[in-house]
Amino acid sequence: MNTPKDFSRIVRFGVFELDLQARELRKRGLRMRLEEKPLQILELLLEKPGELVTRNLLREKLWPDTFVNFDYSLNTAVNKLRRALGDSANSPRFVETMARRGYRFIGSVEVPASPAPASSPLQPGVSSIAALPFQNASGEAEMEYLSDGVTEAIIRSLSRMPDLRVMAWSTVLRYKGKELDPRTIGQDLRVQALLVGKVLQRGNDLTMSAELVDASTGWRLWGEQYKRQRNEILQLQEEIVREISEKLRSRLAEEEKKRLAKRYTSNLDAYSDYLKGRYHWHQLHGDGLKKSVFYFQQAIEKDPSFALAYSALADAYILFAFVGVLPPKEAIPLARQAALSALAIDDELAEAHASLASIRKSYDWDWPAAEREYKLCLELNPNNAIARRGYADFLSALGRANEAMVEIRHAQELDPLSLVISVEAAWGLYMAREYARSMEESLKTLKMEPEFPAAYHSLGLALEQLGKYDEAIEAFEKARDRSEAHASTLAGLGHVHALQGRRDEAKRILQRLNESSSKTYISPCMLALVHAGLGEKDEAIEWLERAFDAHDVWLVWLKAEPRFDVLRPDNRFQDLLRRVKFPD
Numbered sequence: 001m002n003t004p005k006d007f008s009r010i011v012r013f014g015v016f017e018l019d020l021q022a023r024e025l026r027k028r029g030l031r032m033r034l035e036e037k038p039l040q041i042l043e044l045l046l047e048k049p050g051e052l053v054t055r056n057l058l059r060e061k062l063w064p065d066t067f068v069n070f071d072y073s074l075n076t077a078v079n080k081l082r083r084a085l086g087d088s089a090n091s092p093r094f095v096e097t098m099a100r101r102g103y104r105f106i107g108s109v110e111v112p113a114s115p116a117p118a119s120s121p122l123q124p125g126v127s128s129i130a131a132l133p134f135q136n137a138s139g140e141a142e143m144e145y146l147s148d149g150v151t152e153a154i155i156r157s158l159s160r161m162p163d164l165r166v167m168a169w170s171t172v173l174r175y176k177g178k179e180l181d182p183r184t185i186g187q188d189l190r191v192q193a194l195l196v197g198k199v200l201q202r203g204n205d206l207t208m209s210a211e212l213v214d215a216s217t218g219w220r221l222w223g224e225q226y227k228r229q230r231n232e233i234l235q236l237q238e239e240i241v242r243e244i245s246e247k248l249r250s251r252l253a254e255e256e257k258k259r260l261a262k263r264y265t266s267n268l269d270a271y272s273d274y275l276k277g278r279y280h281w282h283q284l285h286g287d288g289l290k291k292s293v294f295y296f297q298q299a300i301e302k303d304p305s306f307a308l309a310y311s312a313l314a315d316a317y318i319l320f321a322f323v324g325v326l327p328p329k330e331a332i333p334l335a336r337q338a339a340l341s342a343l344a345i346d347d348e349l350a351e352a353h354a355s356l357a358s359i360r361k362s363y364d365w366d367w368p369a370a371e372r373e374y375k376l377c378l379e380l381n382p383n384n385a386i387a388r389r390g391y392a393d394f395l396s397a398l399g400r401a402n403e404a405m406v407e408i409r410h411a412q413e414l415d416p417l418s419l420v421i422s423v424e425a426a427w428g429l430y431m432a433r434e435y436a437r438s439m440e441e442s443l444k445t446l447k448m449e450p451e452f453p454a455a456y457h458s459l460g461l462a463l464e465q466l467g468k469y470d471e472a473i474e475a476f477e478k479a480r481d482r483s484e485a486h487a488s489t490l491a492g493l494g495h496v497h498a499l500q501g502r503r504d505e506a507k508r509i510l511q512r513l514n515e516s517s518s519k520t521y522i523s524p525c526m527l528a529l530v531h532a533g534l535g536e537k538d539e540a541i542e543w544l545e546r547a548f549d550a551h552d553v554w555l556v557w558l559k560a561e562p563r564f565d566v567l568r569p570d571n572r573f574q575d576l577l578r579r580v581k582f583p584d
Contacts (some may be wrong), residue, residue: 007411011046012110013094015181016085017219018046025084026220031209031333036064038081045095045105054102101380128191129248130167130215131155133176137200137207143547146201148173148282149275150208150237153578154195157241159383165250167191168385168415173282187213189416193221195244206232210240212247222247253551264346265309270302274309281316286325292316307349310342314355316322319362321553324487327521328551332363352383359396362553368393385415389424397556398583401432418444419452426458430465435530438462453483460492467563469500493527495563498533504528523547525554532566540564541572548576557582 066172175500211223277295317335342352428439460475494509528543
């Protein structure tokens, strides 16, 4: 088709759009680097889509003073254009060669009649966004912490916007390094807008690009490229969030503007250490957690008023207790000190209230105080998926199954691709004794990630309660093999072997747990579970008493855990429930 003289400044084809005014080529909303001559060729081709653009015209327009090297220059420029478009000379989708005559554009072209300006705001009513992991444009692995940290920081700021559903970091992380299709991602996450970007640091020079994309169409709504010095990264993140908030909301109250612009540190080195700590924390294993603690402590040393770093340190120490890096009596006091330090600096820091809630729940067994902290956290930041998952665990532990499932489903809306939250849903259903549904939830998780050990563990729990012992054993063995024989998977395997009458296998697992406990902290609850499966009630209660003395964090499940049902009629067990302060 021929395009009129007042040719629209936006031309779309496939997953690309060409902005003729800005002279930019974008792929799925993300700006692409294209040299001047290939860009000019594309502009000439798109002026007359489907028609021949002759070599003579190209020479006249682009190389009027070139004679000897024209053929080489033209072929080089066309090849660069094809590489940018992912096109091929042999089987072209966009640029077809007309032998010895020239080229023509053969792709389907869309020229909007009244294109909105690239910086136009979204339509009113937008209530959901996903900030996808910014690309590390340096290509250097050691800079991944920066691109990840920038994304997570933007997510945290956007989460404070009222009435806006913001996808959690663990969900968007699954799109890292993958080819982006905004419409598919928008459908998968059920969001209306996406944020994409790149980060490049070279010495003290920092370049960052960010673009807001309409998830229903895949086209860019706003975009900007920033060039700053490294010491301006905090201001830059704030500027990006402010720009996005203006696109999503026509007006923001002054209080909301202050909340969005909140800065937790002005010390760049402290912030850099914090980002490195978060990067290692997300690995969720012993070595990564230890590295995260080192960087969080470094951040605090450089800025003792950095509340967010204190809160992150508290979360790391809490996980120390759950994964066995330190005994609870060593790890949790450190976590408490960090969480309280964070709140002393900033009592409106939602993350710190969530950290304190976890401590009140799993170590203090102060259930009313834990619930107050969870509710306060969610008032401050309703988009905190981790806090909603923790609150769901709290409710499950108390037997408030219906409320627990409401919270876990809300967490899944915020973080639909989180494997951890998906497994928590299976765990909550197991605790509610809905074993068939728990099994289904575990299988859904395994469809997302077939190697996820926690999903095999929750599957084994459900299968055991359904009486499918052989299948449960198989699931627990897979969990064991994929988790480096975590104590909980060994305990699960020992318990089901005992129920099946394979006492020797169960005894061998007990011996293995005992031997491991001499080298590292093993929750006494794990040994109690195997003894309970064997029907050895005295030994099981003895190990639970040891767990009580250790303030073991796994006792949080004592009231609801089905595998302890055999002990419930025992007065000693009931007394233990009272001492762990479970409400009637």
